[in-house]
Amino acid sequence: GENVEQHPSTLSVQEGDSAVIKCTYSDSASNYFPWYKQELGKGPQLIIDIRSNVGEKKDQRIAVTLNKTAKHFSLHITETQPEDSAVYFCAASIRGTASKLTFGTGTRLQVTL
């Protein structure tokens, strides 16, 4: 089955700096890669996603890049703010099973003033 690795497990940045979280996947049949943000006491919230026919996608301060050849994808957050502090999860699903997400182990992002 699919395996998703995520790095780093913790990340501390100063407000205004950029943050980058990286994930790799194992199954070349994966074609959907969402990123979720989870705050304390809440469920994961979808913040951005990308499909395998696209190399990059941007939404305001958040961007995701995908390298299908290397089987890795990354989340980029620019101009970080304290409210960006949370745990971020990458995930992947195999073609035809959009609901069956395999998640990475999470990155705890701390944005300090």
Added chain:
Amino acid sequence: KAGVTQTPRYLIKTRGQQVTLSCSPISGHRSVSWYQQTPGQGLQFLFEYFSETQRNKGNFPGRFSGRQFSNSRSEMNVSTLELGDSALYLCASSLNTANYGYTFGSGTRLTVV
């Protein structure tokens, strides 16, 4: 627009008992997935239901089961509870089984003592 609603939010059960958790998806969403979240294993896919039928299943023992009703509401049941079943159980919904972008509820925190 109401989000995904999970009840109850917290639950304490004794080993050997059984438990039923409930999930009401976003209005109009017909696909419901369930995930287990623990500190050790992270987020793991349990199963997905669409049109009252189980469409995908994760690698969990038969003690974990679910069902979906005609109004798309879903329940999951865990029988013969074990200490290791203590976890946050999350429900996610989407328009249909092939639609990307699942919205998660806040989860039910189950503690087995």
